[in-house]
Amino acid sequence: MKRERLANGILTAVFIPLCILYMMPVIIVLYNSFKPNALINTDTFALPTAQTFTGMRNYVEGITFGNYPFLNSAMNSLQITVVSTLLLLLCTSMAAWYMSRVNDLFSRIVYYLCIFSMVVPFQMVMYTLPQTAMRLRLNTPHTIPVIYMGFGAGLAVFMFVGFVKGIPLEIEEAAAIDGCNPVRTYFSVVLPMLKPIYISVGVLEIMWIWNDYLLPYLVLDKTLYRTIPIHIQYLQGSYGHVDLGAVMALIMLSITPVILFYLFCQQYIISGVAAGAVKG
């Protein structure tokens, strides 16, 4: 036992520097966001000194830089992520409940199609999906949630069906006998029981949609609408002079909400990931 405690102490001592090393990329970007542009290029790893510290200048420049305001991109990202996730959770969980309880031929066909969609890479619909979206006017941040719901339905339905199967039927039957119609049964009996799987699916969808680049890049009208990943890609890819300080600041601005989200919902995120991986 004593030997084991010593070994564990050594492990802790090894892991502390390892973790700091692991965080280094983010830390480096963080302190570079307070350095002048020229110095980022020539002396990436030097800490800002009293003379070189630029305060919030890079942040102000980053937010105002370019012809598309960063705050608009951030708002688009937020709106698309929140609306798509809520819509997807509600609709696919209702569909999954229906499918596993009714279980007729049509339900089974849709279920297997959903499973099938999970193995199809995005490149397969890279040309055709934006075309369809454009024809149906689904190419704005207000309507793109329909696309996300359609393309993301596979995993969500799969996880929800797996969970619903484990819920005893008797509870819903009791509700039916007491005079609940299916809508009421869903919202007051089934939905509360689905809470853990709602969180797991929600976490996976949020992580996917918030960070997604290619789908919104191809589907949205980019002169009018950008998301954070598109914005950052445009900033770097823009011709001529790139203000590295501004880029560092925007990277920090775009990962801060993610890290805050992580700090507050860590246990849900980690269990959600574990649940999703084991099933997917």
Add this chain to the structure above:
Amino acid sequence: MRKKKTRPVHAGLNSQLIRRSMQRWFPLFLLPTFIAFCIGFLWPFLQGIYLSFFQFKTLDNMNFAGLQNYLKAFGDASFVSAFWQTAKVAVVSIILINLFAFAVAYALTRGIRGANLFRSVFFMPNLIGGIVLGYIWNTIFAGVLRGYNTALALNSTLGFWGLIIVLCWQQVGYMMIIYIAGLQSVSEDMIEAARIDGANSWHVLRHITLPTVMPSITICTFLTLTNSFKLFDQNLVLTNGAPMVFDAGQQIYTTEMLALNIYRTFTMNWKWQGVGQAKAVMFFILVAGISLFQLSATRSREVQQ
């Protein structure tokens, strides 16, 4: 615990009670998802297969091309090179990510101090999307390589290892979570019994821990495999395929992987859009094949237990 029989879920007589009344609500429950699924997946997917047999500029301007697109795709040296690049990245990342992830998970499940904090740190990069992640590392790589007067996009070996480093940094935490879940199911009693019988740490790891976490190993292996095959964002940001070389008059982007190659084929020249779609179909068959193989592999493991 886990029932894998999918078909008749609760098709017993009792369920008739709610089944009938539910079917009347079909338009509310199933229809919205089904319509969105058709718009966002099914129709574009079928159209994609259809289009792979055409040369097209827009959807209103297309000529039947038979298998021409597929033949062109096979004859495209850049596609072949992208395939091998993808395979290389897949093999190396599978090995490195899983080794690191397992080692970290193993260390963190021994009840050491600060394990929760360490776990959080290792998982953190997963929340950062591929594009932003790529730019973070671009900064680091540029800073390091400037001293050697080179850059990631100038040397295909550097480009390859740069991508591997980024992938490890991103995915080790994710796989670690899965391994931790697996390791936590290792029976304490069994380990204790083995210890009493005189097993040392290595014996325990080899004969108790590893067999128990075998399902996690399968899952993580396939996850890293499909992740590498579908990889796009990081590839785009880090090198965008550079450096480019000419091989028998054809442009080859040496660090380009399959997803990026398909993207480039679509955007390069409209005459190649059909070829891009044909490549996408083949890519789909490849990824779907891997996934089906995974399914059968995990199924057979479950039977064993």
